[in-house]
Amino acid sequence: MSSVPFHGPADITGQAQEARAPYALLSDVIASLYAYAADPENWEDLLRFTELVDRKEESLSKDLLAEISRHLEEAARLAEERMAQSEASGTQRPPAAFLALDGRGRLLNFNEAMAAQLSPLTGGFEEGAALSWNAREDRKAFEEALKAVREGAGARLVRLNMHAPGAMPVFGFLLEGARLPGMGLALPQQVNKEAAAVFLMPARPLSFDEEVLSASLLGLSPAEARLVGGLTRGLALKEAARALGISPNTARNQLASVFEKFGLNRQGDLIRHVAELMVLGAHLSGARQAPPESDARLYVELPDGRRLAYREYGAREGKPVLNLVPAITGSFLPRRKSEALQRSGIRLIRVERPGTGGSTFDPHMTIQSFAKDLRSFMDALGLERAVLYGSASAAPFVLAAASELGARVERAGLTAPRIDVHLEKDYRNNPALSFYGSLIRNGWLRRGALQLLRQKLSRKVLSGMMQRFFQGAPADAALLKADPALREELLDALYDSLSLQVEGVIRESELASGGYQLDPTQIRCPLHVWLGGEDTQVPLEEAREGIARFSPASLRVFEGEGHLISAARLAGILDELVHAPSKAG
Template identity: 30%
Template sequence: MDDAKSANVALVIETMYQVAANPDAWQQLIEALADAGDLQEMPSEAATDMARSLDVARLTARPEEGPVSSGRNDIGWIVLSSRRKALAANSLAHEMMDAGLGGLKLGAELAFEDPANGEALVRALNQSRAQPSGQTILRLDRGEDGPCFAYVAPARALPGVADAAAVELATDDQAFALIFPAVEETGRLWASIRESFGLTPAELRLARKLRDGRSLKEAADELEVSVNTLRNQLRAIFDKMGLKRQSDLIRALTQLSSVASAIEAQTPAMIPPASADAPPVVAITLRDGRRLAYRDYGDPDGRSVLFFHEGLGSSLLPPGAQGLARELNLRLICAERPGFGQSDPSPDYSFDSVADDMVELCDQLGLTDVRISAILSGAPSAMQTAIRLGKRAAGVLLCSGRPPRPVSEVRTRNALTLFRSRIENNPWVIETFYAILRLRLSAQLVDRIVRGSTANSPGDAAYFAQNAHIASYIATYVGESLARTSRGAADEVKAFRRARNLTVAELSCPLEVWHGEEDVFAPLADLLDYLGDKPREVRVFPGVGHLMALKHWDEVLRRAAA
């Protein structure tokens, strides 16, 4: 590999580290991938670094189940009642307290060797209750061993911690968690430091420089101020944070970073639960032993509709789907494609192999007259399934369909469109990216991504803003998609690139296309190029983009029942 290409690969890997520590940095990956060009295989020298980016993501990820101690060995935590009694703690917190801080006994008030630490804890708890974020930083003195720092945050903000003291928390909504760092990793904690210690913007800038390894002189040159000015700022930082040496400051900042990332990943709310009216996920066992999961909505004796979800989706359909399907005499089946949701991954994922699985699902369920509907990235799988079903397929309705084609150049391209096209050109990044996304997923992150995706569609932006429940639904939908693995999402993106010569020439049933006029995420021209002369009807909805199916969900089901 030449030097220029190696430099571009290094830039992508560096960006993956940023994404691993802070999922919002995924947009920076767009620019890095643009410089990388078109690189199909992972360079051998990149494999280790890509694996390390996953380690960073695991370090800063929320625990997938159980208390924090089972998911993170680098974080010590204590749950404190409103009266400062220890309700629960992990082994690392006991070690931290024993190492010069005091005693930790469950059911008793936290006891410090230095009474000043108890007073500092009271102040930190009061400050946390007054902070909008509910988080603050606590300085604790360990005598000759120097100070250490911990986060104070509402216990309910940390699901794993809250689970460990669920009974006590049920009657104490003022419980807080005291969270200790035990590793040195970088992260984003500057807002908490400013709020906790009252540092000025200039003092924060200096703290950043020192944490990043700059000397006072180097920091002065970069900030274009005198060394004496920075010395004065450093003294102010020491006074406000209760420190004496520059080395203590750097250690404190790097230690706190790991906890900052952990708390950021666990702030409420995480992925919301599915709506109460959604049927349970069930599954069949395929001939090769894999599990294929699905939800079965509506009337068991009604007209059969096989629904294909989005590329980061699950079998969870929009709220109200169960009741509306019953009203319309529909049996609405949404299967989770291999590697999505509760379905096992496929060893050889392709749109043809997905179609084979769906035909086997129809066989096992005894479906003989099947209507098919799909949204966005579910379109190619739906089309191949309709072809495989032959005369058993009564018709296909594609909503905002994404074809296996490169996205055409349009006047405006949003961040998701650019990201999708560039990650397809560099499939060596896909698996790691989706694995990081799965580790760092939160309702807030999904909300930000969806809002960003509506940037070029005023109709989508207005719809999303006016329907608060949609954000919760999409977060749950994406969360279910990645619940067990990210393999399905990664495998499908690769399948899109491999299938660029796929056609629908063998389709024999009627085909309808519904599309949003403002959809730049999946442009209609690309879809029609893929479908050729097969569509019997193309309906374009004004004032909406790729959220068309959500906005017109009732119409989608009524059309399937017509």
Template identity: 30%
Template structure:
């Protein structure tokens, strides 16, 4: 799997391409072409990835979806009781109901629910509307959050007696899909709809077309369109069908209680991960350098060391703090030397970085830890695990990028992101210049083009299209990784190009490998070969490529929380 070292690309072409990137960063594809140099040698790697089916949560009885669903949440965030409708509505659309809490498929939903509970406490309000994001088609799903003691008697069947519930227990009410019209006052208050916008939404919910709504209201179709656009913006929707679905869901519960909602609804979102992340912390190593790190989840929870990808930092997907806390995890997310806010390392090596991370774990008194690593963070995670030895319980490697140069094949031609990695490793002498330019000329347009090119597998492109908030996360993530210097990523490229042998003699923890079946960068067979047969478990995700760590982030944390 390791390529024979090849000659450097034509220097004049590369310099010309670097100037093009400096002038306009989103022209990076010119650099990829210039880095091509000599044609790759060697036969194409066989595409023989074994597809291992993951466990699929058992679905609740579909018939129960016709009932209004209720899930009771205790003060600590755990689900303490639920009825059949609650289990059905949640499991068919949003995630898993567990005794220790709700495990949403989309971790941003954890943050939205946590914000709703906090608003109830702070305002002593009667109810809060929350817009959750669903698992499959990403259509929104609305629910009410109310104090459990305010739950109407008609909805309390099959639940513990309300009078016996302690303080701080809230009820999450998932509507049955049936129609009623008594929700407009709550809609106006929660989403800030004007009376005119409310009238338009009501007509569309009743099945009228835009023209029919305009005729009924005696206004122009253009006015209806403008009002509908305002409704979409305020409710976080983008299609008329989703609006009708949301109003139908809310309508099925609006008669259950006659209280007014707070002034604004809470929506789950993946945007703003950097702004809502825990504060950056610093740990001073024995040689005087500082490692930057963030602390997510339960401070007393099971400790996990999280190793970011190459062009990465300590910012985790939005909702991770609440999800980790609910699962009893403490996520320690350090930034490698020269990345984010961490000081560079003069003698950068996989072994040296592994020792830094082991020193961090010891200095924080973490005790026995678990390790999760993504993409090119895998090599550093393995070395840290070897340094910590018996102090590591288990290791998860997702979307692994093996160190060392790899043969460029015909298959790579359709994947610009793959070509970029192959060629920059082959010409690692350019890493300093390239990433210095990237840092100086960093802009959203250039990052977006780079990311979309990396999403060359159809499943990746579809995931980005369905999750626009992920792009915001990546833009923040890359910007933060280059906030101080480009040294970290440049050092990692040069280190990977040297194809260092990993001394894993001290590693005793079992290694689990998760890989996307559509991952164009590496196959799972190449990953297993790089690990030298050390993988104790391999799981391949169908319909998943480059974005496996983000797409399956809640499953990653669920796996790390397992006993």
């Protein structure tokens, strides 16, 4: 659907123009909504839509608000339909070059993409005939892989054209035909039903947003797979080494081993081949798009049958720290952070609140009800006492839990805490706060906008929005530029949570709109706070004002740093927190 804004004749009176203004806004709003819903990579129009509505909401009649709400629901339906159509047509599945073999090893079917890639290595393709390889080495490699697959080895990576000096190797996967149904590959029905074995190759280079690296399928060790994964995401070798917490020499040795396994000697060739094979590998192994190195979620069942999801990092027998995370980021933590916690002797337990990540949604959740959930959670894990920590929008939940749990909380820590939401402020020059504020202020808007975002969720959309949000945050933008791995880690965390559900974000927006009821006199443990001097998401003075009534035992400001201290300085802040004095004053 397209929409053209209505602007009326140029010579109409000012009064008439004013009367028509709401309808011009409605047209602009509708145009933004459908532009967002129709384009899989469009994220700008969702922000434009929320900004348009938020600025003019008070001047709109109930009828116009109802009309916008109706179009919001329709746009969400359209986005869902388009994603379903994409899946049905195979446009979101990795297009594969394929050849299928019958039970006697003869060609059953193939496509032009496979013929184009393998013709130089074979004597041609003829249905009903066996493959004829030009080189003995290629025939041996293919027949050995086929024998292994027939014996139940699963999918095997086949390397061809490895013998010719200076020639570019060719890679593909060979697997049993019985594994094809339900795998999500766009292959002819005959192949899915009759093939005894199928050889698959990437038919085109694939974008890095589609990557899922399977170490076992590619014949790499887990350490080699993590290194190659970093390189395919655009990191230089030294940057990838730093992100993985290994020395450059170790990274170079691992890369040399990968070169040897693939028969390559140039990093660019390696990245191209691996990027093309990753998505096929993901489908063959049944993997979904997920953060690299993502540890499995664990669960605690609460007395009413709901479950709280969590992940553990660091030292298993270390000092327990319950980490309440912002609703939009989930419990994922990158490996380099986990290894730093291990060295500090910290057992970090990252808990996902109801409706966030893998935790069961509670439509009646409050900060006080979640504090009671946390008591049950500690009982289930056998934790008599623990340290509490949280950042940004998790801060009210940390304070409520400290109040509810009393002596079971040894001390509490907050980074960039967002305790009070200033609904009266105009944040139009701050895209992140403008978007967040519009969801807080406009109850009718938040569910549709967040569901619409989730239906089109991808790393590319999240990357564009994150870049926009930090445009007005020089300190954070500089940090992300200096540490590319941090940017990827933030995207991993966002996708890890939002891809599962957004109900928790919606509920917490509702709670924030009504303000939090917190009694500072009920918090008996020492409270320690860390702030960024150049934080534009939780501005320094707002943060100071919000936390002052809780009389923190310590408050540290990182001058010249922004909101992302909660991610960039996590290990150091937690180390300070667990070794802080146990008594206030």
